[in-house]
Amino acid sequence: MEDVRLGLRELKKRQTRDSIAAAALKLTEEKGLSDVTLEEIAREAFVSPRTISNYFSSKEEAVLAAGTIATEQVLEDFSSSPSEVPPLEALCVLMSSYAREHPDRLRKSARMVALEESNPSLRPIRLAQEVELVIDLSGRIATRTGTDLTVDVYPSMVASAAVSAMVTSLTLWYLAGFPEDRLPKLVEDSFNLASAGYPRRTAEPA
Amino acid sequence: MEDVRLGLRELKKRQTRDSIAAAALKLTEEKGLSDVTLEEIAREAFVSPRTISNYFSSKEEAVLAAGTIATEQVLEDFSSSPSEVPPLEALCVLMSSYAREHPDRLRKSARMVALEESNPSLRPIRLAQEVELVIDLSGRIATRTGTDLTVDVYPSMVASAAVSAMVTSLTLWYLAGFPEDRLPKLVEDSFNLASAGYPRRTAEPA
DNA sequence: CCCGATATTTGCTTCTTGAGCAAAGTTCTG
């Protein structure tokens, strides 16, 4: 899965990065991000404050880095999957497998979404990261379906739907207390809803 | 439409706010937001820097305020529209009418989206505003359809789809150079795509 | 093993922002 042959340099860089992110997360959970300074994070992570700036362009980024999942693999899998399958269906399959195989990683991401409640300054940065994903995905969908992104709304709409499906699923999963094995179903429900065109019409009891 | 009977106080407040926003926008277009300081904006708007902070919590907010459209009316119209109509359809009608009736306002908003290209720091703040809208709308959809927001993904998914439809439409409208009368069609296309469940499947020539 | 090349970490400095506070200046109410 991951490169085992990494120089010491690269290895230490990752350690540093991880320990900064972990420190930022820990302190944020303890006292709220707005009461945490770079200096404190630096002490906790055994680096200088200046080093934090080298890795992250804000405290917020550092905190969120602790919950960022590696989406590259999923995106590549998407791009290399057979293009006869409609994009949303392909993404649904990929995402629900991911939910089954890596619930741990997704739980971390979901906690980040949850952290936003108590730490509002996280939201803008997380959303900016989310939109990067939407943009990347839009491009891949455009390529896959031979659509011009700048003229036809299809790729962007599908990409947004897919990303909302994931975020919405993570949010409800978190709200339900991360019940084992429920995430894949939430993901499928969300994607299916989008694929089917939001069919429900009028009020009904739960 | 708007309250004509406003005290002088309220009136001046709006003027101040508007002139700060206008100054921020003008300077940003001239030299890029990162090269503009609060002090400059203050000079341009004939207020003290401290006053800017009273109105906005960042330069970015000030710039974006120049293009923010009043969504309250649309949201209320949505809530008071007959709930037999599926939410996305209702929103489609409301939004495309809005596009027809107030292209000027929407053009301003679209320019803000465009400004993001050259001024990346605007993005997080705009997205945060956008997500507020999604959250508000999710609540209204939940109410309208008698759905529990915290259990069923439907309201959030529909709300995201509606907001992406608008943002995507504005973006493509801008990319096409704001052609007269094309916005309503873009809006309808986007909403219809979502309503129909993104039916296109495989590659095809444009 | 050692050395020069290359990267990373750090400290220092400067600029900017965001926000609390109280004083000065406006508008409002009656």
Next chain:
DNA sequence: CAGAACTTTGCTCAAGAAGCAAATATCGGG
């Protein structure tokens, strides 16, 4: 017109973001 309510302002301070150069660590070839 007088006192209450609100807005604007200047002052102050804690922090963050980023450039620069020195110190430190790693790398790769001999």
